[in-house]
Amino acid sequence: MDLWEKGWFTEVSELWPNQRASFKVEKILAHEKSKYQDILIFKTVSHGRMLALDGIIQCCEFDEFSYQEMVSFLPLNCHFSPKRVLIVGGGDGGVAREVSKHPLVQTIEQCEIDGRVVELCKEHMPFMGVGFSSPKLALHIEDGIKYIENHKNEFDVIITDSSDPVGPAVCLYTDDYFAKLKAALKPKGIICSQGGNAFNYSQEIRELIQVAKRTFSNVAYSTTNVPTYPSGQLGFLLATNDNTVNFEKPLTVFNDKQREEMKLRYYDQNVHNASFQLPLFVKKTLNL
Known part of the structure; x- marks a missing residue:
């Protein structure tokens, strides 16, 4: 059509x-x-x-910041020292832009399989593509899954910035992928993955949560508002084997000056906490 x-x-x-x-x-x-x-x-x-x-x-351009800020700072601010970060996907540069702002992050590795997305976003979507200019970032144009297989026990935080957990990206939401993520993390590492839409994909999200729980002992689910996406809502799956982590309470809290300097438009500690307060139908359908 x-x-x-x-x-x-x-x-x-x-x-x-x-x-x-x-x-x-x-x-x-x-x-x-x-x-x-x-x-x-x-x-x-x-x-x-x-x-x-x-x-x-x-x-x-209208609403990308609500996704980019949340998928980045939810895991980063729950880790006690997120020095080394891996981004899988994220070819538009938005996640790299946000992760690079974090004062505790020292190095960022990013794997994006399609180099043309990166180049075109640099040229035509510079408000996101600027993320690729960060001195903290090392960009790899290759398959993120293969990269993870060759890097064990290296990362404090791994962010998977992909499309929905159905269709072409389903390989990024399997037991095998989560096992590879676990192996690439340091012992107290945290992962964050795009977690679908609870209005449209409740069954798929419930299965995704079960996949994560088979690999990680501490799993949580949160949401954000992105008007452009179907139903205007998007979720995040967070997981770690550090049972001292309370995903609802960030360890790092940005003050007013930091938020202004970082040009944040959506995320703060109150939004962080509120994102885990799920509607009744979501908690019921996801068995949370």
């Missing part, structure tokens, strides 16, 4: 077959097929610049 009609882009996906989202397009900035996927970057009238991969919206 043609997704373009009279200057509108429409997101149509088998993942949510009974709903669509449309945005009025001001200008197409880049469109090409890489070795891995169709990459489209365009400027919308209402939501600024937007990235779509294989026709699915990944992020946009």
Whole structure:
């Protein structure tokens, strides 16, 4: 089906077959097929610049910060000393941008399989692509799973910035992948993965939580608001084998000056805590 009609882009996906989202397009900035996927970057009238991969919206200028800040600072601020961080995915640069702000982070390794996403986001979405310019960052254009296999007991925090736990990214939500994450972490390390939408994927999220619990002894689930995503909500799965960690209470709390200097727009310690306060239907369906 043609997704373009009279200057509108429409997101149509088998993942949510009974709903669509449309945005009025001001200008197409880049469109090409890489070795891995169709990459489209365009400027919308209402939501600024937007990235779509294989026709699915990944992020946009209007609300990307609510996801990037939360997926980064939820795990980082629960770790007592997050010096060494690994990002799997994140080709738009947003997670690298946020992780690099953290005062305790010293080095960041990032594995993104599609180098064209990185280059196009640097050029056309600089508000996110700026993350790749961090002196803390070493970027690897390769398969993140293979990278993890070759790096044991190295990382304090591993953030998996991927698409939903259904469809093409399902390999990043398996027992095998979580076992590899565990092996790559230091003993008190923490992982954080994009955790799907509780309105649309409650069964898949429940299974994901069970996968995590088979590998880690301390597992939690939180949410954030991202209006552009289906149903406007997105979750995060956090896990560690350090049972002293209380994910609801951050060990690092940014003061007003730090938040201003870091240009935070969504995350603070109150939002951190509130993100784990789940609606009744979510707790029931996810068995939490």
